[in-house]
Amino acid sequence: AQKVTQAQTEISVVEKEDVTLDCVYETRDTTYYLFWYKQPPSGELVFLIRRNSFDEQNEISGRYSWNFQKSTSSFNFTITASQVVDSAVYFCALRYSSASKIIFGSGTRLSIRP
Amino acid sequence: DAGVIQSPRHEVTEMGQEVTLRCKPISGHDYLFWYRQTMMRGLELLIYFNNNVPIDDSGMPEDRFSAKMPNASFSTLKIQPSEPRDSAVYFCASSLWDTEAFFGQGTRLTVV
Numbered sequence: 001a002q003k004v005t006q007a008q009t010e011i012s013v014v015e016k017e018d019v020t021l022d023c024v025y026e027t028r029d030t031t032y033y034l035f036w037y038k039q040p041p042s043g044e045l046v047f048l049i050r051r052n053s054f055d056e057q058n059e060i061s062g063r064y065s066w067n068f069q070k071s072t073s074s075f076n077f078t079i080t081a082s083q084v085v086d087s088a089v090y091f092c093a094l095r096y097s098s099a100s101k102i103i104f105g106s107g108t109r110l111s112i113r114p
Numbered sequence: 115d116a117g118v119i120q121s122p123r124h125e126v127t128e129m130g131q132e133v134t135l136r137c138k139p140i141s142g143h144d145y146l147f148w149y150r151q152t153m154m155r156g157l158e159l160l161i162y163f164n165n166n167v168p169i170d171d172s173g174m175p176e177d178r179f180s181a182k183m184p185n186a187s188f189s190t191l192k193i194q195p196s197e198p199r200d201s202a203v204y205f206c207a208s209s210l211w212d213t214e215a216f217f218g219q220g221t222r223l224t225v226v
Contacts, residue, residue, distance in 0.1 A: 035214050045205065045217040052212075091157065095212075101170055102147065102207075102215050104157040 002027050004094045006105035014113050021077040021108045023092030031097040034075045039089040087112045120206050120218035127225055132194040135221045139208030148191050149205040196225045
């Protein structure tokens with residue numbers, strides 16, 4: 001089965017706290033791509049990052065960092081020193097080579113309280 | 115590039131009416147996806163095309179839904195007849211084969 005699981009439905013933290021959003025995926029393919037998207041209250045879907053299955057290097061972009069571990073089939077997203085503007089729904093997604101379609105997890109609603 | 119363009123942004127229609135949603139993908143992208151977003155079901159993939167050919171329509175809810183891609187720069191999603199349970203935000207997205215998908219602004223459909 002090809003599947004993305006985001007077990008955290010909602011997370012609420014106080015501004016400046018660090019927060020990690022979990023993503024677990026399932027795929028039989030050896031070549032695949034993982035993504036994170038952000039959906040702010042305005043509703044658009046904004047691409048954040050892509051990782052392919054052959055690149056397990058972690059990535060940092062400002063306050064955002066991503067940890068990809070094939071051993072646990074996880075692709076977790078950490079926001080350091082969270083800000084109110086980070087409040088949004090965050091989606092993890094999987095694209096696998098045998099079908100090339102993109103499937104999404106159910107999303108995690110993140111609320112940052114001032 | 116202007117990105118993926120969807121129209122209309124909002125649509126309110128009466129039950130039983132035909133609804134047509136439109137999408138212009140990013141030039142050069144050879145994949146086009148239609149998604150539906152609801153609170154209950156999240157982001158569901160309805161159908162996707164590669165080089166204008168439908169590849170997988172297993173997500174289309176029922177025969178009332180149909181999608182076409184007559185050329186590389188245009189796609190439609192049609193619902194006929196519409197029902198209140200079709201109310202949702204419909205997103206179109208496009209991509210190259212191994213890249214992320216870029217999404218349009220979405221069409222918020224309300225069927226009353």
